[in-house]
Amino acid sequence: MAKQNARQTEWLVMPGVLFFFSAFLLLGLKAMDWTAFALAALVPLGFFIVCVLLPKLLPADRLLLCLVNFLCGLGILTLYRLNPARGLDQVVNYLVGLCGMIGCLLLVRFWHRLIWVVPMVALGALALMALPLVFGTVKNGARAWVSLFGVSFQPSEIVKVAMLLLMAFLLSRRMVLPGLAFAGICLGLLFLQRDLGTAMLYYAITLIMAYVSTGSLSFLALGALGAGAGAVIGYRMNTYVQNRVRIWQNPWQDPYGISYQVVQSMVAMVNAGPWGTGLGLGNAKVIPEVETDFIFAAVFNEFGLVFGVCVVLIYLMIFLRGVDIARRANSKFHTLLALGCSCMIAVQTFVIIGGNINMIPLTGVTLPFVSYGGTSMVSSLCIMGLLQGVANANDRGLKEDQMIAMLGEEG
Numbered sequence: 328m329a330k331q332n333a334r335q336t337e338w339l340v341m342p343g344v345l346f347f348f349s350a351f352l353l354l355g356l357k358a359m360d361w362t363a364f365a366l367a368a369l370v371p372l373g374f375f376i377v378c379v380l381l382p383k384l385l386p387a388d389r390l391l392l393c394l395v396n397f398l399c400g401l402g403i404l405t406l407y408r409l410n411p412a413r414g415l416d417q418v419v420n421y422l423v424g425l426c427g428m429i430g431c432l433l434l435v436r437f438w439h440r441l442i443w444v445v446p447m448v449a450l451g452a453l454a455l456m457a458l459p460l461v462f463g464t465v466k467n468g469a470r471a472w473v474s475l476f477g478v479s480f481q482p483s484e485i486v487k488v489a490m491l492l493l494m495a496f497l498l499s500r501r502m503v504l505p506g507l508a509f510a511g512i513c514l515g516l517l518f519l520q521r522d523l524g525t526a527m528l529y530y531a532i533t534l535i536m537a538y539v540s541t542g543s544l545s546f547l548a549l550g551a552l553g554a555g556a557g558a559v560i561g562y563r564m565n566t567y568v569q570n571r572v573r574i575w576q577n578p579w580q581d582p583y584g585i586s587y588q589v590v591q592s593m594v595a596m597v598n599a600g601p602w603g604t605g606l607g608l609g610n611a612k613v614i615p616e617v618e619t620d621f622i623f624a625a626v627f628n629e630f631g632l633v634f635g636v637c638v639v640l641i642y643l644m645i646f647l648r649g650v651d652i653a654r655r656a657n658s659k660f661h662t663l664l665a666l667g668c669s670c671m672i673a674v675q676t677f678v679i680i681g682g683n684i685n686m687i688p689l690t691g692v693t694l695p696f697v698s699y700g701g702t703s704m705v706s707s708l709c710i711m712g713l714l715q716g717v718a719n720a721n722d723r724g725l726k727e728d729q730m731i732a733m734l735g736e737e738g
Contacts, residue, residue: 339393340378344371347400350606354408357607362411366403374400377425385429388718391648394641395696395711399424399704401638402697405626406618408607413618413699420701424708431488431709435664435716438492445496449509452489455482456516467616467691468567469522483517483525484702487671488709494533495664498540507537523561523568524678524690530554531674536667540659568688575688588615592624592683596635603631618699620691623683639680642695646673652718665717668710 348371355363378393399421407414434441459482463470471481490513497506510533517526534550562568570585578586578593591614598604611617611625618625627635649669656662672695679698682689693700695707 339390339397340375343374343378343393343397343400347371347374347404350404351407353606360411362415363407366407366414370400370403385432386719386722387432387715388648388652391645391652391711391715391718394645394648395708398638398641398696399708401626402622402694402699402704405622405629405697406699408629409612409618409625416701417699417704420704421708423701424705427705428708428712428715431712432716432719434492435661435713436719438660438716442496445493448489449493452486452493453509453512453516456486456513458482459520460516463520468565469524469691470520471517471522471525471691480702481700483513483520483522483529484700484706486513487529487706488713490529491532491664491667491671491710491713494536495660495667498536498663499658499660501540503537503541507533518561521565521567522691523565524692526557526561527554527690528671528675528678528692530557532667532671535670536663539666540663571688571690575685578685588621589682589685589689591615592621593685595624595628596632596684599628599631599635601632603627603629603634605629619693620679620689620698621683622694622698623680626697627683642673642676645669649673649714652714652721655721656717657721661717661720665714668714668717671710672707 348367351363351367351370354360355367374396377396378389381387382389382392403414403417403421406417458473459470462473462475464472464474464479466472471483472479473482490510493509494506497503497509510529513529514526514533517523517529530553534547534554538547538550562572573580574586574589578589580586582590595609595611595614598610603609606629609625609629611621611628614621614624623635623638626638646669649665649672653662653665653669656665675692675695678687678690679692679694681687693703696704
């Protein structure tokens with residue numbers, strides 16, 4: 328299996344290395360930027376090390392590793408083009424996230440020895456989720472950020488990892504009510520913070536995992552009704568949400584006011600054409616929050632429609648690979664965990680890209696692996712670490728992995 332996996336990814340590594348080398352070299356030649364020249368060597372080298380050498384030391388799904396790290400490299404490239412300081416910051420965020428990914432892989436590997444920490448993880452996650460209500464700062468209408476000791480982070484991004492582990496553990500043991508209670512408290516805290524985009528993401532993943540665990544269509548129907556009711560309540564309570572819906576319905580009614588972001592995003596993508604304006608030649612900098620909420624528009628603008636579709640297909644491949652890992656899992660705990668991780672990335676990707684192209688109302692979530700942000704990058708890579716842990720368990724087939732099935736679920 329490992330040799331077959333390696334052969335499947337050989338065709339991905341060298342094109343990725345050449346892409347990052349030529350892209351950073353072009354940026355360096357354009358402005359005689361020695362930092363870009365250094366990145367032209369370091370980013371391809373890092374991509375090769377992570378995709379080729381790391382799996383030899385720590386067994387992992389190579390295809391998943393290549394796809395995810397290509398997106399991370401694309402994010403660093405795009406951010407460096409838009410704002411060199413942010414691009415260099417993202418390199419640091421990536422390195423921290425890579426350590427988190429390895430840690431989460433090992434966490435899944437030895438989960439059966441750490442079940443006793445579940446209550447502490449749940450309490451810690453809820454305490455972390457409540458932090459913005461006490462120490463939070465308001466950004467884009469949501470009180471979701473916390474600054475402590477000079478470090479700014481978004482607790483709900485970190486809690487995603489704990490939520491996936493806890494929901495998979497509880498639901499695999501048929502403890503549906505405790506699982507829903509935990510998710511419900513998280514949703515309540517997110518509503519109090521007015522972070523409705525993240526709340527929608529949490530709700531969707533909870534509904535998917537609970538439905539897969541129970542197989543109850545009535546539960547799914549009730550969940551859909553609850554989602555509709557929550558959307559109506561959120562719309563009526565929050566003028567920020569009302570503005571987002573109005574922008575979605577007709578962005579041209581106020582193109583220089585509340586619709587400015589979405590209009591500029593759409594203009595940037597239309598101007599791109601099939602092949603883009605060219606790296607370093609685009610005008611995506613005029614889009615507010617282009618480094619976070621509208622990073623996809625920036626990629627589309629400079630690389631074009633064909634490349635933009637390829638990026639979407641990469642996310643689709645990550646989702647399908649994750650579903651396949653879940654299908655091959657040898658325990659219900661692993662199945663739910665892999666499916667939850669895959670859906671978390673897929674739903675978040677759909678929400679933010681859909682918002683960029685005005686398919687759905689824009690919400691304040693980031694594009695996984697690409698958007699600027701420390702907690703976003705670390706959280707996304709940690710989720711991939713959980714998924715890699717399940718893939719590792721599937722392939723190794725050791726007795727310890729079989730014990731997880733007995734300890735992670737009833738009967």
